[in-house]
Amino acid sequence: MPTITFTLSDFGLASLASKLPTVKFVPSGAGVAGDRLFSSTPVAAVMVGDQGTVTLAATDGVAPKAWYTIRIEHLNPGGEYTHFDILGMQIFIPDDYDGPLTGLPGVPLATNTVIVSLDPPPPGYKGWWLYSPAAGQEMPLDDPLIGELRMVS
Template identity: 65%
Template sequence: MAAVTFTLTDFGLQTLTGKSPRVIFTPSSAGVKGARLFPTTPIVVIPDGAGNGTVTLEPTDGVVPTVWYTVSIEHLQPGGEYTHYDVLGYRLYVTDQGGPIGSMPGVPLSPSSVLVSLDPPPAGYKGWWLYSPAQGQEMPLDDPLIGELRLVS
């Protein structure tokens, strides 16, 4: 199991505590991993007063068929009337290490993947990373793909 952390605020960085927010992690389908059988039951988290939350989820790597989590956010008007529902337009693939929700990959992990990036791969990434430029060098302007292919596991 992996601990995924988040802080829920509005775009003004204000907490939504007064609106009774709930963050919901819903698996995309039922799945199996080893002897475990997983249903699509949503996992609901209520953030603390500062908007911080942690959810323990099964890492998606190795679940058959391929599964990801859809993240949605609900909050209420004062008095408990429903007011708002958002869906994060992002397939959340949870890594074995867990961590901040923004560090989770938006694509399934695969040993044959190749990531081309100036930044290190996200936590839990498994595959090949075309590191450009080589350490200590500036990127050539005429060929941004010059670099070093590294296996990340």
């Protein structure tokens, strides 16, 4: 299962450790993949100072389509909420990913999007790719696939 790491701070790069933060990865809903049935129960990251680590199920192959949102809860010394943030992104986790939160794909491009490029689509992209040079790129005239519309799955 993928392990995600991150460093938590405010926008002034100050530590939030004194606010006793809890970082939770909240699934978009229940789902199924292989022989697993997943509930939508949030998963809390382990915080050591400002460093966080969480091991999560990958979202690849989960039906219906699933993603995580991130909720940051700030507590006072008595354990009562003082503030919370919700990261306004849908986080998708590939099967083979271990690394920083910033390396994860956010909301993927819609399947009705057409990427036009000589370069292959980004990892995890599912949709259409028009194999064609971008503006300012030189067209390789000897390539018979130029202009071919491909479905990427």
